[in-house]
Amino acid sequence: MANNLQPGNGSSAPWTRRGFLRSAAALAVVPVLLTADPAVAAAELPDFPDEVGLYRSAYRNWAGEITADGLWACAPTDADQVLSVVNWAWRHGWRVRPRGASHGWSPLTIESGTTSDAPVLLVDTAPHLTGMALDSRSAVRAGTGITLEALLTFLEGHGLGLTATPAPGDLTLGGALAVDAHGTAVPAHGERRTAGHTFGSLSNLVLELTAVVWDADTGAYVLRTYTRDEADCAALLTHLGRALVTEVVLRVGADANLRCLSRTDIPAAELFAAPGSGGRTFASFLDASGRAEAIWFAFTEFPWLKVWSVAPTRPLTSRRVSSPYNYPFSDNVPTVVADLVGQIVSDAAWYLAPVLGNAQLAAAALGLTATLSADIWGPSKNTLLYIRPTTLRETANGYAVLTTRAQVQRVVHEFTAFYKKRLTAYAALGRFPVNGTVEIRVTGLDHPADTELTGARAPLLSALRPSTAHPEWDTAVWLDVLTLPGTPHAEEFLRELEQFLLRSYDGTDALARVEWSKGWAYTEKAGWSDEEVLGSAIPGSFGESVWGQAAGTFDRLDPHRVFGNAFLDRLFG
Incomplete structure (x- = not known):
């Protein structure tokens, strides 16, 4: 394929x-x-x-x-x-x-x-490990094969929900937890976290989990349940596939109705402006509502900005939505976009990337109006879940930059400015490494106190693990770049972005970590291949002691490395 x-x-x-749609x-x-x-x-x-x-x-x-x-x-x-x-x-x-x-x-x-x-x-896991039941009014027990959509639907039926989730509803819970999956949310100015919720990753909601681990006394693998205050649990909360978790108990809280406003009228130069510029900056929307996402199509000037806000009652201009996936123009590739993708790939017409970017922006702007989706409101899951498996499938890199809330706009500005400068330089040479989007989301960190469980520990390998050296860092800026698989010069370009992030946010006043589910450790030819990033930068971003503790826990709980592959063997040594 x-x-x-x-x-x-x-x-x-x-x-x-x-043919393109058939393959998709x-x-x-x-x-x-x-x-x-x-x-x-x-x-x-x-x-x-x-x-x-x-x-x-x-x-x-x-x-x-x-x-x-x-x-x-x-x-x-x-x-x-x-x-x-x-x-x-x-x-x-x-x-x-x-x-x-x-x-x-x-x-x-x-x-x-x-x-x-x-x-x-x-x-x-998805066919059968799908049991769900409320443990209490603030905790749900779920099999790791359950999808996020099924979980959120179950919670909604009991008046419960999550502050933020990944956009695809087809993710299984176990897969999401293995890579500290996240949404986009920080507290708006004056907002306080409500009981049962977190502004961090899904991994930060785990109260207990059941995993298959080695038992030296019996000389076999056994099922063992760990609570959040146990040291071994901290490694299993984000295990990257070095473990097998069968069931979890999650902390949950009251559901909220969310309004989601979409707009495509703010220039990137204004939205991503340097801090202190005033105007409609990305940080200004976070201050007002706490929940925002920018999708910036390559070679365009106007990003698609989504802004969520808590709204107990329906605003007069909002359309009530009773189910998720309310952007059909995004889930089902429009004809003009599919035709362009087909031409780009079949004819190696990579120079059409600017045309494709503008076609995607036009399709989004028109689609928001045609489907009455620019202003929607309803239970949280109906605005948070918006990606179906039928959407355009692209490759993606991913990073989280830990910083202070006050420095979010600086990080956004510096990254987007570097990205645009390098994309322009590549285009001047007739190279078009990106034909998809830049995506920007912002979350809080994985503070274990959010579980309201005494002695709870932070996930060892979550990208949102708080820094002990910089307790003032309270926010993470998530940065992704998407492009079609096989795009020439993509790996070379993504390597430049990665090196910029690792160099600019080296732990002095901000810190870059990789987003486990996506692309990282780029050489000029391939992802997940740069030995320095794999062997030094990634462990260093967590601290050698934390990395060593996680690797040691995995080896002790699975000394025969039943749960692993050659890449994970390289990553953990």
């Missing part, structure tokens, strides 16, 4: 709009599952637990850059079956890779090039 997005793939057939749709569906021949399964996976069905499955990550065909897979019906599978894998030298929605970019599940004969077993 990924090769369809590469120029010169040997195919003489033109990349038509229909193929990525959006569940991978084909082929029931295993019992004799073949018995030969290749001897003594596999009888009660757990096996099948062959393809693997595709979000953008189709990491793919594998014919891997062995199973879908345990409960935690006990998960345990049986893991113990089988340990005894037979296999590695277990939990799979949720595969809505990620980085090689945390499998590496590119994994072959069908590799001793790698996919464990699908």
Whole structure:
């Protein structure tokens, strides 16, 4: 699938709009599952637990850059079956890779090039690990295979919700927690955190979790429940795929009705202006409402700005929405955009990136008006969830910059100015490495006190882990750049952005960390490959002691490295 997005793939057939949409749709569906021949399964996976069905499955990550065909897979019906599978894998030298929605970019599940004969077993969580129940009026117990949309729908039915969530509703809870998934929210001026909520990541809501871990006394893997005040739990809260969590209990609070205003009339030069410039800056919207997101299409002058605000009653101009995904022009690729993408990829017409950017902006501006989506209001999930699997699939880098609330506009300005300067310089050379968007979100940090649990610990490897050296840092600016897979010079350009961030925010007055689910550690040829970033910058951004504690915990809880792959082996040493 990924090769369809590469120029010169040997195919003489033109990349038509229909072909592009067909390929996008193929990525959006569940991978084909082929029931295993019992004799073949018995030969290749001897003594596999009888009660757990096996099948062959393809693997595709979000953008189709990491793919594998014919891997062995199973879908345990409960935690006990998960345990049986893991113990089988340990005894037979296999590695277990939990799979949720595969809505990620980085090689945390499998590496590119994994072959069908590799001793790698996919464990699908979404079919069965989906139980949900209220533990109390402020806590929900949920299986890690549940989707965020299902979780939020359940909570909404009980008058509960979250302050912020990732935009895709198809993410599984387990996958989201493994990479400290986040939304966009900080307190507006005068706003106070309400009970049961956090302005940090989803990982910061965990009260307890159940994981499969090694037990030296019995000489086997067992299910063990950890509470938030235990040291081992701190590593498992954001484990990057070095663990398998079957169930969690989350702190939750009262739901809120949110208004979401969209606009495309503020120039980037004003929205991303230097601090102190006045006017309609990104920080000014945070001050007013606390919740904002900018989507800036490449080579355009007017970003799509979304601003959420708490609104108990419907404003007169707002349209009430009773379900999520209220931007159909974004979920379903418009004809003009699909045609351009098809031409760019099939003809290697990368110079059309400015045309594509302006077409996407025009489609968004027109779509907001045509669908009456520029001013919507309803229960929180209906405005927070807005990305379906049918949206345009692009590759993405990702970083969080920890800073003070007062310095948010400075970080936004410095990054966007550098991005625009380098994009312009590349274009002058006839190079167009970005044909997607810059996306900017802002959150609080993972303060464990938000759980209202005495002794709660911060996630060790969350990008939102507070800095002990700089307790004044209370905010994170999330920065992503998206472009079509296979775009020439993309990795070179993204490396420049990464080096700028690591150099500019080195821990002196701000600190850059990678966003685990996305692209990072760029060489000029590939992501997740720069040895200095992998071996030094990333561990250093957390502190060697914290990084070492996390790595040591993973090795102790999984000494046989059943939960891992070659990339994670490199990352943790």
